[in-house]
Amino acid sequence: MIPLAHAFLLSGALFVIGLAGVMIRRNVLMILLSIELMMNAANLTLIAAAAKHADLHGQMVAFFVMVIAAAEVAVGLAIAVLLFRNEGSVDTDLVKNLKG
């Protein structure tokens, strides 16, 4: 069996990679992908922890997190399309009309 610490380390690494992706990339699609990575890091922790506690609850929560992540991407892509119609690109550097 894979030691639990490995699973937690991997999920921590995934989360940090996702966060770095959000901060570095300027393309909305890449940002959405990175956010997926962060959500899935949480899923991995949940499943590993469910195995640790011998409790099915964590696995169940992971399913719900997947559903929510999918819904979030659906809305996110819709807004990305809207952005593309308005700006002709999905680059976040272009959105700087609002400031004060």
Place this chain on the structure above:
Amino acid sequence: MNSIWIPECAAVVVLICLILKEIFHGVGAPPCGRPVPPAGGHGGSPPCPPLHFIGLMIVFVALIFARQKFGTAFSETFISDPFSYFFKWYFLGMFGVSLFMSFDFFSKKGRNPTEYLLVLWCSFLGFLFLVSSNDLLILFISLEVITLSFYVLTSYAKDKTSTEAGIKYLILGSVASACFVYGLSLLYAEAGTTQLVKLAQNLSQGFSAISLVGFVLVLAGLGFKIAAFPFQFWVPDVYEGAPTPVAAYLASASKIAGFALLIRLSFVFFPLGPEIQKIFAVLAVFSILFGNLGACLQQNIKRLLAYSGIGQAGYLLIGLATGGQESYSAMLFYFVAYGMASLAAFYAVTLIGNSTTGDGIEFYRGMSRRSPFLSAVLFISLLSMAGIPPLAGFFGKFLVLLYAVQGGLAGLAFWGILFIPISLYYSLRVIRAMYLEETSVKDKIEISIASRGVLILLVTGVLLLGFWPAPLFQAAKSAALSLF
């Protein structure tokens, strides 16, 4: 069979009925008689305020029916207690006003807000479940129902500014959600349960670094909701770009929902150690500083209200740092005072915005002659938010700071008092433009009887709570007591 979830059930039924009405709109009419979608629009049914009013009344009756019915349901993932009951009334009020504000907003924009209204109802449903959640999973789902609805609502105007607000809110909101769910998973890894009461028991047995990291991540997710420092940078842009009713709903309902959750979660986290109190205190200090100073520099009224909201979140964080039943009841009072004042202010901004080309403060010059009524509403609500006696906002601030001093946080309370004159300064900037400056525009602003009635109700509430705060404070006290 207990019926503690009657209000949620009623809201679901109303939402389904509204969706059904939309699905079958125009079905059965001969093809030539079907409504033709206008250019760039869609064939949705025209907005029908009486129908939504009936929906609100159904939830209203269900809430009255659910009084004194407390307990847990759905294997203890759902809880109904005086605390959640208090907030259900609060959210019903905030949602109702935002709904009518939306009718006013879209009536002048020439757009049919069909899906907008359905999504608004969805978010209301999320609020009802959120305050009743007794399990991290339900809590996360209802939080996401609200947030996803707000992404759609924010970008609903589809123009450049609205899309920009939407994309900013989407990216930062998703990161906050991801942080929240990762923190949730760490707490689960530590405690082996997502049920809040058991979580509190298991976490209090031993302090660990993982649970602290989990807590900080959950706090980051909620800090985004309440728009506290350092998660506040999205707020001015989103409030400015979003349709005004959505900004009002964000300020009054979404922000307060985050605080309601923090209060509910406080008994899980406070046993973690004195660091927690320090975290809240530091967030409070910087939120007050940043919100109030930022507001002084703004030229746009919606941005000004956004920064003012950041400052208000700072005062509420003082209450959270103090902790305890009295402090929480003061916070509940503050919520109502702030919610009513900010809704009234945003409602006035919506109605004024219908007759101007922008929301800059320069458009408010001479407003007292164009619309004495709206100027008075804005005057009272801004002063209440600044904390001028004898208005409701004064008692909110006074009570929160009083209990902070009693709880040994006198320095923090002093910091709060220090910034009240500054909040007065930026409120007076708007008031001066309305009452003392001249304008060349002379046309009056028309207000429908319904919106006039809602505004009078809100302003009366702000005044009444200022002169007669005892009944609401008693209700807040009994609501807060149920948590202990």
